[in-house]
Every structure is written in structure tokens, then in C-alpha cells.
Amino acid sequence: MAFFDLFKKKTPTEKLEDRLSHTQLTCTGCNTTRNALDLYNQFYICPQCGKYLTIGARERINLVVDQDSFQPWFDVVEESNPLGQSEYLKKLKTAREKSGNNEAVLVGRAKLGGVDVVIGACDANFMMGSMGRVMGERITKAFEEATRLRLPVFLFCCSGGARMQEGIISLMQMEKTAAAVKRHSKAGLFYCSILTDPTMGGVTASFAMLGDVILAEPGARVGFAGPRVIQQTMGQTLPAGFQTAEYLLEHGMVDDIVERRDLRYRLFYLAKVHTTRIAEVTATEGRVPSNRTNEHLAAEQKTPWEKIKLCRSRDRASTMDYIDLLFKHFYELHGDRYFGDDNAMIGGIAYFGAQPVTVIGELRGADMAESVKRNFGMPKPEGYRKALRLMKQAEKFRRPIITFINTPGAFCGVDAEQRGQGEAIARSIMEMSDLKVPVLCILIGEGGSGGALATAVGNKVWMLENSTYAILSPEGYSAILWKTEDRAEEAALIMKFTAQDLYELKVIDKIIPELGGANKQTVQRIADYMKQGIEEFLSEYRGMTKEQIRDDRYNRFRKF
Numbered sequence: 001m002a003f004f005d006l007f008k009k010k011t012p013t014e015k016l017e018d019r020l021s022h023t024q025l026t027c028t029g030c031n032t033t034r035n036a037l038d039l040y041n042q043f044y045i046c047p048q049c050g051k052y053l054t055i056g057a058r059e060r061i062n063l064v065v066d067q068d069s070f071q072p073w074f075d076v077v078e079e080s081n082p083l084g085q086s087e088y089l090k091k092l093k094t095a096r097e098k099s100g101n102n103e104a105v106l107v108g109r110a111k112l113g114g115v116d117v118v119i120g121a122c123d124a125n126f127m128m129g130s131m132g133r134v135m136g137e138r139i140t141k142a143f144e145e146a147t148r149l150r151l152p153v154f155l156f157c158c159s160g161g162a163r164m165q166e167g168i169i170s171l172m173q174m175e176k177t178a179a180a181v182k183r184h185s186k187a188g189l190f191y192c193s194i195l196t197d198p199t200m201g202g203v204t205a206s207f208a209m210l211g212d213v214i215l216a217e218p219g220a221r222v223g224f225a226g227p228r229v230i231q232q233t234m235g236q237t238l239p240a241g242f243q244t245a246e247y248l249l250e251h252g253m254v255d256d257i258v259e260r261r262d263l264r265y266r267l268f269y270l271a272k273v274h275t276t277r278i279a280e281v282t283a284t285e286g287r288v289p290s291n292r293t294n295e296h297l298a299a300e301q302k303t304p305w306e307k308i309k310l311c312r313s314r315d316r317a318s319t320m321d322y323i324d325l326l327f328k329h330f331y332e333l334h335g336d337r338y339f340g341d342d343n344a345m346i347g348g349i350a351y352f353g354a355q356p357v358t359v360i361g362e363l364r365g366a367d368m369a370e371s372v373k374r375n376f377g378m379p380k381p382e383g384y385r386k387a388l389r390l391m392k393q394a395e396k397f398r399r400p401i402i403t404f405i406n407t408p409g410a411f412c413g414v415d416a417e418q419r420g421q422g423e424a425i426a427r428s429i430m431e432m433s434d435l436k437v438p439v440l441c442i443l444i445g446e447g448g449s450g451g452a453l454a455t456a457v458g459n460k461v462w463m464l465e466n467s468t469y470a471i472l473s474p475e476g477y478s479a480i481l482w483k484t485e486d487r488a489e490e491a492a493l494i495m496k497f498t499a500q501d502l503y504e505l506k507v508i509d510k511i512i513p514e515l516g517g518a519n520k521q522t523v524q525r526i527a528d529y530m531k532q533g534i535e536e537f538l539s540e541y542r543g544m545t546k547e548q549i550r551d552d553r554y555n556r557f558r559k560f
């Protein structure tokens, strides 16, 4: 059975089964009433209309954690009424009865696929999951305990915002929880927030949007100001799908949208990846036999212009081909958390043998439709910012980074300039120089100028035999030198951008043979060759300190 199939289905305990079978739930989408046990078995997704039903905190947690592993913390009635409103006390009493919970959040300790975690869930049935002092306190204490116990935190968010009845004290919970998240983060620990319907106001402006990884359920409404407020105060018409999980993904604010039935596996995967330490990883599996003849030297020699054309051909093996062949369980993460999700640049977490790694690379598209979607492999600032965000995340969790470079260059357009294309590339280069984890960069196609360098600041830089890496395209070079693009082929001869040229200039450290050309027929053998090299690369850096790894990279580029 596949690794993740184990995490798809979960049977309720007898006690839960008994309770659920005596409960009826009505779908808010289509008004059908069903037995809660049936709905539990379908992850509380309405079989009639597909709506994701609101789930109480306890069920939320039980749906994902290992059987009977959840131990609640701080689960006692605690009163907070800073403004002294007697109305509020009555409301709290009703909320307790309605939700079967004593506050709007439940936290505790549990296991996810055997991994110890701290987990919590906000409860929409308790005053719309609004955050007052008790809720803020529980979340803060959960993060403090997780920091002390060195455990990752998973938190299902769901909230109408700050709790109005507690006034400014409610606002202080935003600061308090965010500060606890910061301390947990500084201790190098992992936090995943899962945004469910609805997550609004003060909760989005504090712990909900601060996860190392932020997941969302399909269709969940997420935003700071409510749609009605925006419409009424600003008189603005809201775009279709505004403030939905899908809208957020497109705008770079969440890493992924996960179907409810896949959540258990996804959370387990993230818990596992973020608790694996480099020191625990020994020999990697799938070692390829050593057959390192200089096959590539015997290969047919191509002219620089022929190489350029080869790199641009649609059947050239892509970043995705190498990811599929070199790694297992690649999980793509999205967004720069500022503006958008750039499809020209992809990145995520994967396993190289038993070693978690972060993988990043451009995609150019295998046909016209995909090429348009991928902007022909030309990233915009949000692409570089996503790549950098993922690299900083890799550094935090001590994951080696492997980048694949295949881009005609950074996108040149008004929108890219408006959002700071130069700044995005500059910051990426600067921050990469300082990363304290091993970085391996592999040029697999065209390496177009600064746009390529932005993800090519590695401890080691390798190139495929027919790849190119240049200051400018030969067409551009010809245009600048001779005021015409027609002499590109001639320019290619003098530019020194082939792997062989760059190896001599010590810009790259290794040439990877292409065995005739990197395409569908040869990519498996090329990947096998790379795999062996990557194993050697990782073991070379495994014994080094963080500072040694960083200084090694600094010195590599310092010599130019």
C-alpha cells in the first residue's frame, strides 16, 4: 500500500460512533438532514451538494489525529469579562451549551502518524470562534508548551475575528499569540495553520497567517475586512470569488488548498518532514552503480547556436521531469505571501532518499497552453520572492536546497518593474549567499542572465552538457553590438556561454553528460547520473557546520 493511502480512512472509536449515530446534522447548503455518523465517514462533506459542513473543534481534531491520541490541555471553564458586561456572561453560557466546548478553541497534544504534535482547533459553534482573552491565552500557552517540548504545532483556524465583548483586551490577544508564534519559530520549530470557513478579522491578522505552511480548505472564506464592510464603506464592487481560499492561493497568500479527505495525510507528511533531522539521515536508498566514464566527452560536439536551439526545444527535459525522477513525495508549495503565485517558478518539499530537501525551479511549458500559463519560464518578482521564501524555510528546518535553472531570463514587463524585479533578484542573490544549508544549483536548459543567477547562488553549480548560461541572449547581444538580431548565431560563437566554456572559467563545477540531448529518451539516465552526484554533494556537506557551509559559498563567488 502506498505510504499515504494509510492516512486516508479512519474509523471512529466505539464511544464516538455511539454519540454520532444519535446525532442529526442539517447541511447549510441544501438543507438535507443526515445522521452524523454517515457524515463523519464522509469527512463532513455533504454527499448531496458537496458543501463542507462546519465541524466542532473536537471532531476536527479527531478526524486527523491517530486514534485516541488526543489529550486536551487547559480544558476547564475560565471566565473573562474585562468590560464587565452581564449580557456577555449569558452569551458565554449559551455558547458552552451549544458547542459542548468551554471556549472557542480546543488545544492539546496528539500523534499524527506516530509523530508527536501540538494540535488545536477553533470552534465556529462557540460565538463564531471569536477571540477573547481565554482563547488567546490557550493558543499562547499551546505555543509556549510546544516550544518547551520542541513539538510542531498544527492549528485549524476558524473565526469571526476579535471578540467585541472584550474590547481592547481582545485586541491584545493578537499581539500575545503572534509573539508566542515568533518564539516557537525562533526555536526552529514548525507551525502549520489550516484556514477553514470562515477565518476573518483579528485572527487573520495574527496567528492564522503566520504558519510556516498555510493550508486552506476549498471554498473557505478568509480575509481581514469583511466583504460587507468593504462594499459599504468604500462603495467597491467585489471581484468574483473574492476572499475565498482559491482567491488567496492565486494571490500568493496560502501554500495549498487541501481537500478535507486528504488533510490527515497532508498533516502527517508535514509533521514527518519537519521532525526529520539531518543527523538522523544516513545512507540514502537507490544508490546507482558507479559507471562514471567520460561518456559526455565522446558525445557529438555541438556549436553554441545548436546548443541554444536544443535548450529551447519543447521536448527538452524539464524541472518537473528531474523532480519526478530524483525525488519522492514532492509537495508543491505556492505563493510569495505578498502578491501572487508565479507559475513560471515552482518549489516545494521532497525526499531525496530519506533526506527531506527543498526543490525549486523554473518551468517553461511543454505545449503552447502550458507555456502561456508558465509565462515561457520567465519569472516575475513574485516568482523570485516565492523561491526565496521557500529557501529561507529550508534554512530554518535545515533542509538542503536543490535548484534547477531553465529560463530565458526574468520577465521584462511593466508589471514586473512596478513590483520591483531588480529588488526581487537582488534580494534573492543576497539572501542565498548567506544561507546556512547546502545549496546545489543545476542548469538544465537556458540560463538567462540575472533571472537565472537569482536562483543559482550555490555551493556547487552544475550544468548539463548542452545548457547555456549567459549575460544576455545571443539575439540581444547581437542587437546591442551590431544593432540587429540577425547576427545571433555569430554572437553565440564569441559569448562563451557553453558548459565547456564556463567549466574553464570556473563558473561551474561539473558538466553532466546528456547522452545525445536531454529529452524523454535520455532523461532517466541523466537523472541516475545526477542522483549519484547529489548523494556525494550531500555527504560532502553533511559534516560541516552552518557557518562552514555559508562561508564555502561566499568564497566560491568571492573569487570572481
Ligand SMILES: [Zn+2]
Binding pocket: 027, 028, 029, 030, 031, 032, 046, 047, 048, 049, 050, 051
Ligand atoms: Zn448539502
